[in-house]
Amino acid sequence: MKEYLARDFVVTLPAADYIARFRDADRIAGYCRTCPNYGQSWGCPPFDFDAEEYIGGYATALLVATRITPAAPGLPLTAARRLILPERERLESRLLDMESRWGGRAFAYVGSCLHCPEGSCTRPEGKPCRHPDRVRPSLEACGFDIGRTTSELFGIELRWGSRGQMPEYLTLVCGFFHNATDVQWNG
Template identity: 30%
Template sequence: MYHTATSINSEQLHEFISKYQHQEKFMAFCKDCHNYNTLWSCPPLQFDANQLLLGFNYIYIIGVKVIYDAETIELANTSDKIKEITTQSLREVKNKLSNILLDLERQIPDSISLASGGCHICQRCSRCDNLPCKYPEKMRHSLDAFGFDLTAITSDLLQIELKWSKDSLPEYYTLIHALLTKHSLGDMLENISI
């Protein structure tokens, strides 16, 4: 059905913020998303995003391309099939990548990960009922919730063009996660693969 390819790059966080964070522009897009104010992982955030970022010095961007084989692309010949294949494959890969990053957080003191898109651990997020997150130890905020330009990040740092579904399944999708750290990890993340 699909295979994956992982790309990783890093930058000092202050440089990354100055190049890629455009909160006003990207928060406007978030407000148009169905996840806005319905998932704890998504805006409006319940904390000062910039204050959280100040506690870290490095950001590691982990991009995973979910590349579909020709047969799967051909089978995705209706909007329902496109949605089904997209949801299943992206959730599988996102769950694997999220678990790898949660493991890394346990190994690396003073680190935290950011995820691709909204959290879907629960069928219905407790935020819809004005209740706290049920799984704060697993839920991670989306990278875009901090107002980062994901298109520019993937293009500049990973040399990947983001693809989107219109009337057919694209050749690939890209999930973009990040790991924030206080100290450089050197080549520690080199062997991550999904």
């Protein structure tokens, strides 16, 4: 039996509305600066590009919230990474396929980069990324408020573990900004 159930929820809205209502760049950047990944991976801020320009010029924001519910309650918090990894691989691979099919801009889930062995990112040494064709920033890294995104657009409250145990479910959020007319998440 699979260890968890994953379900994708999709919301589409004008990109300008999403930016106006859910981007709070200065406040979210303050959270990023306290994260141990800050400046340690090419997928995390600070960036060598202007985030406002990076997210601009797109008509539509397609957002995906993936809810991962463990099959059995009471899993240790340390199991979260094991449950999240295959879903991140699935989501990131689909997002990159969408970019190549429709153009646009993919935003991956926040967290350590998937594309090199842990602890081997080139950024701390100031060397170029090994896989720039595959690394995408998260929506958070571009200043979006993910807690409000999930609660107000998806009706999903983020949950956190406590006393070493995983919460009732985990939520991953990714997105795709584009100018196409026929984009479908499952298409």
